[in-house]
Amino acid sequence: RKEVEQDPGPFNVPEGATVAFNCTYSNSASQSFFWYRQDCRKEPKLLMSVYSSGNEDGRFTAQLNRASQYISLLIRDSKLSDSATYLCVVNSLTGGGNKLTFGTGTQLKVEL
Amino acid sequence: EAQVTQNPRYLITVTGKKLTVTCSQNMNHEYMSWYRQDPGLGLRQIYYSMNVEVTDKGDVPEGYKVSRKEKRNFPLILESPSPNQTSLYFCASSWGQGKGITDTQYFGPGTRLTVL
Numbered sequence: 001r002k003e004v005e006q007d008p009g010p011f012n013v014p015e016g017a018t019v020a021f022n023c024t025y026s027n028s029a030s031q032s033f034f035w036y037r038q039d040c041r042k043e044p045k046l047l048m049s050v051y052s053s054g055n056e057d058g059r060f061t062a063q064l065n066r067a068s069q070y071i072s073l074l075i076r077d078s079k080l081s082d083s084a085t086y087l088c089v090v091n092s093l094t095g096g097g098n099k100l101t102f103g104t105g106t107q108l109k110v111e112l
Numbered sequence: 113e114a115q116v117t118q119n120p121r122y123l124i125t126v127t128g129k130k131l132t133v134t135c136s137q138n139m140n141h142e143y144m145s146w147y148r149q150d151p152g153l154g155l156r157q158i159y160y161s162m163n164v165e166v167t168d169k170g171d172v173p174e175g176y177k178v179s180r181k182e183k184r185n186f187p188l189i190l191e192s193p194s195p196n197q198t199s200l201y202f203c204a205s206s207w208g209q210g211k212g213i214t215d216t217q218y219f220g221p222g223t224r225l226t227v228l
Contacts (some may be wrong), residue, residue, distance in 0.1 A: 008152075036217075043202055044155070045217035087155070100217065102147075106155035108124075 001026055004090050006103040011108055013079030017078050021106045031098070033064055035073050036087040038105065044087055047073075078110045091092045114139045114178075118203050118220035123165055126228050133188045133223050135203030141218070143206045144186040145170065146178065148199040155202065161186055193227040200224050 006023045014018050025033075033050035048055065050062040050071050061074040071088055088103035116137045125131055137144065145160035147170075157170030161180040175197055177189040186205075190197060203220040 041200075041222070041224075043221050045215075045219070046216045081183075100157070101157040104152060 003027060003092075003101045004088055004103040006086075006088050006106045007084075008104060008106060010107040010109050013073040013078055013108070015078060015080060015110055015112055017110075018074065019078055019108065020075075021073045021086055021088075021108075022070055023072070023103055024068075024092045025088075025090045025092075025101075026069070027090070027092040027101075028069065030069075030090045032091040033062075033071050034091075035060075035062060035071075036089055036102075038085045038087055040084075044102075046097075047086070051078040075108075078108075080110050080112070083108055083110045115221035116205055116217070116218050116225050118201075120223060121221060122224050124226045124228065125174075127194055128192050131193060131225075133190075133201060133203075133225070135186045135188065135220055136184050137186075137205040137218070137220065138184065139205060140183065141205035141207055142183070144180065145202065145204050145217075146186070146188045147175070147202045148172065148197075149202060150199050152187050158188070158201075187221055193225075195227050198225060198227045 002023050035047040036044040037047045038044040048057050050064045054063045059076045063072045085105040085107045087105045090101050092099050116117045119134045142163050146147040146158040147155040149155050155191045156172045158176050165182050167178050201223045204217045
């Protein structure tokens with residue numbers, strides 16, 4: 001089982017739609033969680049951190065469920081510019097210290 | 113402008129010819145790391161460094177070397193590249209190891225390496 005698993009997609013949605021991505025992680029000792037956005041052939045960039053109580057940043061809402069070990073990202077009112085790959089990132093405490101593990105990403109395509 | 117730079121951005125080389133990919137950050141970050149990204153496998157950490165003269169192996173260190181002689185620079189060295197090292201490489205830096213929710217990883221623009 002992968003440490004961090006995401007549905008690769010692609011998710012093809014019309015402009016204005018609401019879309020949700022889930023991510024599951026296997027290490028129950030994971031401490032912090034993030035969503036990164038990666039445009040085609042570009043570097044990943046932090047979209048938002050995920051707080052235990054859930055958090056919102058404009059059209060984006062992130063949720064964390066520690067009991068079920070999953071993280072979600074909700075995008076409301078999708079824009080063409082939201083088309084990208086969304087990476088789930090988990091920070092876990094291991095024997096060697098903190099370790100960041102990246103999911104393989106979920107591809108989103110927003111269409112007219 | 114705060115940034116991470118990598119050079120070269122694109123490189124085609126042949127098996128066995130030693131190469132170095134440079135990485136530099138101007139944010140005074142302590143933590144730097146190298147990742148490779150391959151289709152279906154996501155980003156995998158090659159090596160990381162928590163501070164000057166401190167480096168450690170990540171998940172896929174075989175065939176790579178690094179050094180951290182200065183805080184701002186973290187070069188990746190392939191002593192004898194092989195075709196299975198063809199990949200997209202990213203350097204990243206942050207204040208810490210991502211322990212805190214503010215420990216954003218800043219990535220360089222990537223180096224696309226092809227080994228023939």
